[in-house]
Amino acid sequence: MVAPLKVGIAGLGTVGAEVVRLIETQARVLAGRSGRGIRVVAVTARSKAKKRGVDLRGIEWVKDPLALATHPGIDCFVELMGGSGDPALSAVEAALGAGKSVVTANKALLAKHGLKLAKAAEKHGGALNFEAAVGAAIPVIKTLREGLAGTGINRVYGILNGTCNYILTRMEQEGLSFAECLKDAQRLGYAEANPSFDVDGHDTAQKLAILASLAFGTKVAQSAVYVEGISSIAPEDLRAADDLGYRLKLLGVAVRTATGIEQRVHPTMVPKSSSIAQVMGVTNAVTIDGEGIPPITLVGPGAGGAATASAVVADIADVARGIRANPFGRPISQLQDTKKAPMERHEGGYYIRLLARDFPGTAAAIATRLAEQKISIESIVQRHPNGGAAPADGKAVPVPVILITYATHEDAVRRALAAVQKDKVISGRPQVIRIEKN
Amino acid sequence: MVAPLKVGIAGLGTVGAEVVRLIETQARVLAGRSGRGIRVVAVTARSKAKKRGVDLRGIEWVKDPLALATHPGIDCFVELMGGSGDPALSAVEAALGAGKSVVTANKALLAKHGLKLAKAAEKHGGALNFEAAVGAAIPVIKTLREGLAGTGINRVYGILNGTCNYILTRMEQEGLSFAECLKDAQRLGYAEANPSFDVDGHDTAQKLAILASLAFGTKVAQSAVYVEGISSIAPEDLRAADDLGYRLKLLGVAVRTATGIEQRVHPTMVPKSSSIAQVMGVTNAVTIDGEGIPPITLVGPGAGGAATASAVVADIADVARGIRANPFGRPISQLQDTKKAPMERHEGGYYIRLLARDFPGTAAAIATRLAEQKISIESIVQRHPNGGAAPADGKAVPVPVILITYATHEDAVRRALAAVQKDKVISGRPQVIRIEKN
Numbered sequence: 001m002v003a004p005l006k007v008g009i010a011g012l013g014t015v016g017a018e019v020v021r022l023i024e025t026q027a028r029v030l031a032g033r034s035g036r037g038i039r040v041v042a043v044t045a046r047s048k049a050k051k052r053g054v055d056l057r058g059i060e061w062v063k064d065p066l067a068l069a070t071h072p073g074i075d076c077f078v079e080l081m082g083g084s085g086d087p088a089l090s091a092v093e094a095a096l097g098a099g100k101s102v103v104t105a106n107k108a109l110l111a112k113h114g115l116k117l118a119k120a121a122e123k124h125g126g127a128l129n130f131e132a133a134v135g136a137a138i139p140v141i142k143t144l145r146e147g148l149a150g151t152g153i154n155r156v157y158g159i160l161n162g163t164c165n166y167i168l169t170r171m172e173q174e175g176l177s178f179a180e181c182l183k184d185a186q187r188l189g190y191a192e193a194n195p196s197f198d199v200d201g202h203d204t205a206q207k208l209a210i211l212a213s214l215a216f217g218t219k220v221a222q223s224a225v226y227v228e229g230i231s232s233i234a235p236e237d238l239r240a241a242d243d244l245g246y247r248l249k250l251l252g253v254a255v256r257t258a259t260g261i262e263q264r265v266h267p268t269m270v271p272k273s274s275s276i277a278q279v280m281g282v283t284n285a286v287t288i289d290g291e292g293i294p295p296i297t298l299v300g301p302g303a304g305g306a307a308t309a310s311a312v313v314a315d316i317a318d319v320a321r322g323i324r325a326n327p328f329g330r331p332i333s334q335l336q337d338t339k340k341a342p343m344e345r346h347e348g349g350y351y352i353r354l355l356a357r358d359f360p361g362t363a364a365a366i367a368t369r370l371a372e373q374k375i376s377i378e379s380i381v382q383r384h385p386n387g388g389a390a391p392a393d394g395k396a397v398p399v400p401v402i403l404i405t406y407a408t409h410e411d412a413v414r415r416a417l418a419a420v421q422k423d424k425v426i427s428g429r430p431q432v433i434r435i436e437k438n
Numbered sequence: 439m440v441a442p443l444k445v446g447i448a449g450l451g452t453v454g455a456e457v458v459r460l461i462e463t464q465a466r467v468l469a470g471r472s473g474r475g476i477r478v479v480a481v482t483a484r485s486k487a488k489k490r491g492v493d494l495r496g497i498e499w500v501k502d503p504l505a506l507a508t509h510p511g512i513d514c515f516v517e518l519m520g521g522s523g524d525p526a527l528s529a530v531e532a533a534l535g536a537g538k539s540v541v542t543a544n545k546a547l548l549a550k551h552g553l554k555l556a557k558a559a560e561k562h563g564g565a566l567n568f569e570a571a572v573g574a575a576i577p578v579i580k581t582l583r584e585g586l587a588g589t590g591i592n593r594v595y596g597i598l599n600g601t602c603n604y605i606l607t608r609m610e611q612e613g614l615s616f617a618e619c620l621k622d623a624q625r626l627g628y629a630e631a632n633p634s635f636d637v638d639g640h641d642t643a644q645k646l647a648i649l650a651s652l653a654f655g656t657k658v659a660q661s662a663v664y665v666e667g668i669s670s671i672a673p674e675d676l677r678a679a680d681d682l683g684y685r686l687k688l689l690g691v692a693v694r695t696a697t698g699i700e701q702r703v704h705p706t707m708v709p710k711s712s713s714i715a716q717v718m719g720v721t722n723a724v725t726i727d728g729e730g731i732p733p734i735t736l737v738g739p740g741a742g743g744a745a746t747a748s749a750v751v752a753d754i755a756d757v758a759r760g761i762r763a764n765p766f767g768r769p770i771s772q773l774q775d776t777k778k779a780p781m782e783r784h785e786g787g788y789y790i791r792l793l794a795r796d797f798p799g800t801a802a803a804i805a806t807r808l809a810e811q812k813i814s815i816e817s818i819v820q821r822h823p824n825g826g827a828a829p830a831d832g833k834a835v836p837v838p839v840i841l842i843t844y845a846t847h848e849d850a851v852r853r854a855l856a857a858v859q860k861d862k863v864i865s866g867r868p869q870v871i872r873i874e875k876n
Contacts, residue, residue: 022588022589023588026588026589026590028772029587029590029655029768030587030588032655032764032767032768032769032772033583033584033587033763033764033768034587035764035769137585137589137731137734138734139577139580139581139584139585139586139734142577142580142581142584142585143577143580145471146471146577146580146752146755146756147569147577147580147749147752148575148577148748148752149467149468149471149472149751149752149755149756150460150461150464150467150468150748150751150752151460151464151575151748151751151752152464152467217467273718275716275737278713278716279713280711283732290575290748291744292744293575293738293739293742293744293745294738294739294742294745296575296576296577296736296737296738296739297736297738298734298735299713299734299735299736299737300731300732300733300734300735301731301732301734304731304732306730306731307731307732310586310588310589310728310731311585313587313588313589314584314585314586314587314589316588317587317588318584318587321761321763322760323759323761325471325759326470326471329470329471330467330470331473334466334470
């Protein structure tokens with residue numbers, strides 16, 4: 001009988017406490033699946049006194065994450081403190097340096113220092129597992145690392161932030177404004193007091209950077225991700241999406257293009273028939289386009305203590321079973337530099353909503369500017385406010401116009417809209433949303 | 439550098455040829471992911487002369503699957519011949535007996551002999567991998583075996599047969615009959631000339647038996663699965679489902695109940711809002727309900743040469759990496775006997791469609807019979823044929839009545855409907871379809 005795997009856990013919040021509980025209650029099944037026992041032997045957290053609802057008797061309390069990371073009595077260091085800096089960074093580095101395996105749910109740490117940490121894991125022979133960092137219990141890391149080991153990937157994209165999807169779902173279903181839905185999300189605990197990290201797309205960008213590295217064998221680099229958030233989305237965009245056969249989602253998209261690997265996070269129109277369009281509320285989903293095979297979509301909870309703990313425990317079980325995958329799917333020497341594909345060269349369809357000062361004269365002017373950039377229009381919808389009734393004072397009222405373009409380049413769209421703005425035929429700035437086809 | 443994994447492939451149809459091609463074209467990535475090379479060194483198939491579009495030069499041609507299975511030059515035997523009997527069975531047994539690892543896509547073999555083969559794998563130390571046997575490239579086996587290693591499973595259910603889902607989708611979207619859609623499916627190559635294996639639910643039952651074993655730690659046993667097919671489904675059932683907020687799918691469901699593990703395959707009403715309800719055409723999907731976490735749904739192609747080959751190659755890569763999982767997730771000694779939970783004790787809601795001879799008198803009679811069995815009715819819909827116009831001859835015409843019950847036991851439903859039939863207040867036999875809540 002192999003000796004049990006000895007685990008040390010740093011961070012005993014909701015996730016950490018649930019990991020302790022699962023390892024205790026599922027001991028027999030875990031031992032059966034792993035071929036050896038798994039035991040939590042030491043923990044550390046900020047407060048020893050805090051009530052956590054789990055029995056920590058018989059588990060050593062270590063004062064300092066660094067001391068736990070290099071504790072001679074543990075084989076596997078579980079980092080659940082969060083944050084891309086210390087103490088998480090130094091503790092994980094120390095554990096890997098000591099030849100221990102590391103399991104972490106820390107997306108920020110991986111997006112920023114993933115390459116350095118993977119190098120340390122490779123050098124010293126420990127595993128570096130992080131299924132919980134993206135999509136919690138949805139097995140997306142395992143699927144990219146192992147499940148599609150022999151299949152080239154063309155594109156991976158998904159809804160990676162439950163807060164944004166909750167807000168967009170409410171806006172769509174109830175016609176509410178972004179601000180109202182954000183307030184509700186905060187009240188329900190789905191959004192932080194400072195919501196920027198979620199709603200401005202940075203959380204999605206960190207997760208996308210990790211997925212892109214696994215899918216394409218590039219060095220993980222959050223800085224290579226183009227990011228736009230959802231705060232500019234208006235209820236009329238969601239209404240128009242619905243009319244046109246789309247849904248509006250904040251997507252993270254990593255795709256192989258002629259100019260390199262595009263990594264981008266932005267509000268996106270997706271066809272209603274796509275699997276990703278069906279994903280509502282706080283649920284997350286990832287779609288993987290493998291070479292020659294129809295898309296595979298994984299849907300589930302992207303956050304939550306139990307779902308995150310489930311993935312952490314599965315990662316620990318893999319360590320117990322002796323699985324040592326390359327953290328990013330390939331040896332460090334095979335990982336390629338991430339060239340940030342310029343968004344100006346992005347190719348795709350566009351949704352453009354603008355306020356025409358005087359329809360149809362303006363429409364002709366806009367069409368001309370788009371034609372100059374060789375942009376073809378798939379559809380144009382003009383909605384009269386007030387059901388089309390002429391205003392009482394006889395003055396022209398700005399009229400919302402919505403255009404859908406065929407696939408074109410982003411710089412052409414930008415040039416055309418700059419010219420339209422110069423022409424002074426529209427009020428305010430146009431709303432531009434990219435379309436992602438399935 | 440570790441020596442490359444030497445692979446022998448038995449069966450060179452679409453899948454086998456694609457496996458050879460992938461191992462060749464993805465060699466570098468596979469070696470990077472696995473830590474060692476993978477080489478096809480020997481093959482066997484019925485016809486050596488057949489054109490397959492892959493280069494077999496440099497690969498030994500072995501005449502007989504059994505000889506290949508025990509070939510001293512191979513480490514891993516890949517069985518792609520199909521069928522639950524010989525030569526597949528004896529070849530896989532021989533390979534495992536010789537201590538080799540086996541990768542197979544053969545659901546029939548596993549559903550029938552999985553336990554015996556897993557025992558042989560455990561005894562002799564080889565891997566037995568079969569990701570492709572259920573849902574092709576959808577990583578459902580890996581997710582149950584490894585991704586949810588530490589999470590108890592309450593239920594696993596899914597759309598496991600593309601033929602049936604294609605037929606039901608066409609029936610729903612175009613109002614066509616089962617027979618018409620089956621004919622189209624046959625014309626398009628989605629259904630066999632003898633469609634019984636698919637449309638009567640046996641293909642789904644084999645796959646479900648495998649999933650149930652992985653989810654619940656029971657000994658795989660196709661005979662423990664209750665099976666109903668889709669041939670009795672009428673367009674009016676699909677129309678009624680739509681009106682009532684459901685979609686109609688052929689589901690395989692394995693669920694932990696008070697009386698044991700229920701394994702059942704039958705046409706099922708699923709709420710339109712569920713992930714599984716969105717799955718259209720030949721696409722497959724599996725939903726896993728883990729303890730304490732929201733459902734995880736995996737969606738993708740359930741068949742096809744490239745998708746199946748993708749899973750086979752991933753399984754081979756796992757063998758190359760040295761991963762030896764218990765075939766059914768736990769050691770043989772921990773697998774429990776499968777007690778067939780009696781369908782009479784199944785608990786759930788029911789859709790009942792019948793032809794009342796004379797409405798509303800009949801409705802009262804039916805309501806009485808249901809009440810006698812303590813079945814509560816959630817809704818009742820009565821549709822007059824001919825828009826409710828009285829027939830010209832003044833005679834009463836049978837009227838379709840649709841009932842939705844609250845959760846009740848199957849035996850209560852059967853008794854109530856037997857009494858209704860005895861009362862002679864309905865024409866023909868009632869249509870009964872189970873409802874599965876998400």
